[in-house]
Amino acid sequence: MDLDLDKLKERQKRIRNFSIVAHIDHGKSTIADRILEKTKTVSKREMKAQILDDMDLERERGITIKLNAVELEYEAKDGKDYIFHLIDTPGHVDFSYEVSRSLAACEGALLVVDAAQGVEAQTLANSYLAIDNDLEILPVINKVDLPSAQPEKVQEEIEEMIGIDAKNAVMTSAKTGLGIDELLERIVSDFPAPEGDIDKPLKALIFDSVYDSYRGVVLNVRVREGLVKVGDTIQLMSNKKTFEVTDVGVMSPKAVSRDYLMAGDVGYITASIKSVIETQVGDTVTLADNPTDEALTGYRKSTPMVYAGMYPVDNARYEDLHEALEKLKLNDAALEYEPETSQALGFGFRVGFLGLLHMDVVQERLEREFDLDLIITSPSVDYHVTTTSGEEIIVDNPAELPDASEIQEVREPYVRAEIMVPEDYVGPVMELCQRKRGQFVTMDYLDKYRVNVIYKLPLLEIIFDFFDDLKSNTKGYASLDYDVDAYEASDLVKMDILLNGEIVDALSFIVHRDFAYQRGRDIVSRLKEVIPRQMFEIPVQAAIGNKVVARATVKAYRKDVTAKLYGGDRTRRDKLLNKQKAGKKRMKEVGKVAIPQEAFMTVLNLNKGKGDE
Numbered sequence: 018m019d020l021d022l023d024k025l026k027e028r029q030k031r032i033r034n035f036s037i038v039a040h041i042d043h044g045k046s047t048i049a050d051r052i053l054e055k056t057k058t059v060s061k062r063e064m065k066a067q068i069l070d071d072m073d074l075e076r077e078r079g080i081t082i083k084l085n086a087v088e089l090e091y092e093a094k095d096g097k098d099y100i101f102h103l104i105d106t107p108g109h110v111d112f113s114y115e116v117s118r119s120l121a122a123c124e125g126a127l128l129v130v131d132a133a134q135g136v137e138a139q140t141l142a143n144s145y146l147a148i149d150n151d152l153e154i155l156p157v158i159n160k161v162d163l164p165s166a167q168p169e170k171v172q173e174e175i176e177e178m179i180g181i182d183a184k185n186a187v188m189t190s191a192k193t194g195l196g197i198d199e200l201l202e203r204i205v206s207d208f209p210a211p212e213g214d215i216d217k218p219l220k221a222l223i224f225d226s227v228y229d230s231y232r233g234v235v236l237n238v239r240v241r242e243g244l245v246k247v248g249d250t251i252q253l254m255s256n257k258k259t260f261e262v263t264d265v266g267v268m269s270p271k272a273v274s275r276d277y278l279m280a281g282d283v284g285y286i287t288a289s290i291k292s293v294i295e296t297q298v299g300d301t302v303t304l305a306d307n308p309t310d311e312a313l314t315g316y317r318k319s320t321p322m323v324y325a326g327m328y329p330v331d332n333a334r335y336e337d338l339h340e341a342l343e344k345l346k347l348n349d350a351a352l353e354y355e356p357e358t359s360q361a362l363g364f365g366f367r368v369g370f371l372g373l374l375h376m377d378v379v380q381e382r383l384e385r386e387f388d389l390d391l392i393i394t395s396p397s398v399d400y401h402v403t404t405t406s407g408e409e410i411i412v413d414n415p416a417e418l419p420d421a422s423e424i425q426e427v428r429e430p431y432v433r434a435e436i437m438v439p440e441d442y443v444g445p446v447m448e449l450c451q452r453k454r455g456q457f458v459t460m461d462y463l464d465k466y467r468v469n470v471i472y473k474l475p476l477l478e479i480i481f482d483f484f485d486d487l488k489s490n491t492k493g494y495a496s497l498d499y500d501v502d503a504y505e506a507s508d509l510v511k512m513d514i515l516l517n518g519e520i521v522d523a524l525s526f527i528v529h530r531d532f533a534y535q536r537g538r539d540i541v542s543r544l545k546e547v548i549p550r551q552m553f554e555i556p557v558q559a560a561i562g563n564k565v566v567a568r569a570t571v572k573a574y575r576k577d578v579t580a581k582l583y584g585g586d587r588t589r590r591d592k593l594l595n596k597q598k599a600g601k602k603r604m605k606e607v608g609k610v611a612i613p614q615e616a617f618m619t620v621l622n623l624n625k626g627k628g629d630e
C-alpha cells in the first residue's frame with residue numbers, strides 16, 4: 018500500500034475527536050442520535066432511538082453504561098469533509114471511570130446542560146474531568162424547547178460554577194433538532210484537530226476492549242503517533258507480547274474495515290488475541306519491529322466501592338462464571354474479582370464494584386451475555402482492621418471480620434459528599450445526613466437559590482438507599498457527587514445470621530453498634546417472610562458473637578398444598594409446580610434449608626421493604 022504522507026497530514030487536520038459529557042438525563046444520547054442522523058452515518062431505516070446505547074440493557078433502562086466510539090463524516094459549510102470521532106459516555110456517578118477513559122482519547126468535549134435543570138453535580142464533576150484532560154469545552158444548552166427552560170440563567174450558572182465562557186454556548190433541542198446544524202459547525206471550528214507525528218513509531222492507547230468469539234479480543238484504540246495496518250506485528254508494551262494484525266477499522270456505528278489507522282484516529286484493531294488476560298485497558302500498542310521507546314500514561318486504576326459475593330446457583334458452573342468474569346472485565350475495566358469460598362454457597366468470587374448500579378449491571382450482563390444463574394450476597398464496603406496483635410488487615414467480606422476479642426480497631430470508609438440543592442430543601446438534606454451518621458463539613462451558596470451542602474458520611478450508609486431518600490426528600494431537586502475521603506474508626510460489630518442453629522456465613526453483615534439491635538430484629542423478621550416453609554420448623558436468629566439479639570421461626574408445612582388445592586386439575590397443578598421450579602432456580606440449599614436469592618439481599622432491601630408495607 019502506498020501512503021502519501023502529505024495527504025495523511027492533510028487528512029489529520031480534518032479529524033475532530035470529541036466526547037459528550039453531562040449530568041444524567043440531560044440529553045447526551047439524544048444529541049448523539051441527532052448528530053448521527055445529520056451526518057448521514059446511519060440511514061433512516063437503521064436509525065432507532067439512542068443508537069449508541071447498543072446493549073439491550075442500556076435501551077431497557079434508558080441509560081448509557083458503556084462508552085461507545087463512532088466515526089462520522091461531515092461535510093462542513095467550508096466545503097470540506099470532516100471526520101468526527103464521537104465518543105458517547107455514561108452519566109451515572111458509578112460509571113465516571115468510563116468517562117475519564119474516553120476523555121483521554123479526545124481533544125474536545127461537548128458539555129451538555131439541561132436548560133431547565135441547570136448545572137448539576139455530575140455536570141461539575143464531568144467538567145472537571147474534561148478540564149483535567151486539557152480538553153476544549155463547548156457548552157451546549159439542551160432542551161430549550163421545554164416551557165421551563167431558562168437558557169440565560171443556565172449560561173450564567175456555567176460561567177459562575179464551572180468558570181468557562183458560556184456566552185457562545187450552543188442552544189439546542191435534541192428533541193426537535195433545533196441548533197444541531199450550528200452545533201456541527203462549532204465542532205469543526207471550536208475543537209482542535211489532533212496532533213501527533215504520523216511518521217513516528219506506532220503509539221496507540223487501548224481505551225476499551227471487548228471479546229468477540231470469532232475475532233478474539235477487539236482493541237479499541239486512540240492512535241497518538243504513527244500508523245498501523247493489516248499484516249503489521251503489534252506489540253503490547255506492558256507484557257511485550259506480539260500479535261499479527263488481522264483487521265483495523267472504525268465503528269460507523271457497525272465495524273467497518275479500513276486500510277490503516279493513523280495518528281489522530283480512534284478505531285479498533287484485531288490481531289487474533291485469544292487470551293483475554295493479555296490485554297488491559299490503558300496499555301500502549303506499538304510495532305514489534307519499530308517500537309516506540311516510551312509507553313503512554315495509562316489510566317488511574319479505579320477502586321471498587323462495594324463488594325459482594327457472586328456464586329453460580331449450580332456449583333458445577335464455577336469455571337463458567339470464572340471465564341465470564343474474565344471476558345466481562347475486558348469490557349469493564351472497573352470490575353475486580355477474586356475467588357472466595359463460602360461454607361454456605363460453595364465456590365464463587367468476591368467481586369468489587371463502583372456502586373450498586375454497577376453491581377446490578379454486572380449481574381445482568383453475566384446472566385444475559387453468559388447465560389448464568391447467580392446468587393449475589395448482600396453488598397459490603399471494605400474495612401481496615403487493626404487486630405490486637407497489631408496486624409493490619411482489609412476485610413471486604415463481613416464473614417471474615419475477626420472475632421471481637423481479636424479486634425483493636427475497625428475503620429470504615431467515609432466519603433465527602435457534595436449535595437447541590439435549592440435552599441428550601443437544605444433542612445431535609447441535613448436531617449437525612451445526620452440520620453445516616455453524617456458529619457457536617459460546610460455549606461456554600463452557589464447562586465441566589467442553590468446551596469452546595471458538604472457532609473462526611475460513612476460509605477456504608479450511602480451506598481444503599483441514600484440517593485433514593487435524598488431524591489424523595491427534595492422532590493428530585495438534589496444532585497449528589499461523592500468520593501472516598503478517608504478511613505475512620507467506628508464502633509462496628511459483625512452480625513451473624515443462624516438458620517436452623519447454624520451460621521450462614523454469606524448472610525453475615527457489619528453494622529454500627531447503635532443500630533445493631535434494630536437491624537437484627539428487622540432482618541430476622543424479613544427472613545422469616547422470604548424463606549419458604551419446609552417440612553420442618555426453621556429457627557432464624559441474629560447474633561453478635563454468642564449473644565442472640567433477635568429470633569423468629571419459619572413454621573413447617575402442614576400438608577401438601579398442591580394436592581389439596583388442585584386435586585383433580587392436572588394442568589393447573591403442573592403450572593403451579595413449574596412456577597415453583599422456576600422460583601427454585603435461584604435457591605441455594607444450605608444444610609437442609611433452601612434459601613432464596615432475596616434472603617441474601619435482605620440487608621439491602623430492608624428499608625425499601627419497610628416503606629412498601
Ligand SMILES: Nc1nc2c(ncn2[C@@H]2O[C@H](COP(=O)(O)OP(=O)(O)OP(=O)(O)O)[C@@H](O)[C@H]2O)c(=O)[nH]1
Nearest residue numbers: 041042043044045046047080081108160190191192
Ligand atoms: N424536551 C426535550 N427532551 C429531551 C431533549 N433531549 C433529550 N430529551 C429527553 O430527556 C431524556 C434523557 O435523554 P438521554 O439522551 O437519554 O440522556 P442522557 O444524558 O444520554 O442519559 P444517560 O445516557 O443515562 O446519561 C429522554 O427522555 C429524552 O427524550 C430535548 O431537547 N428536549
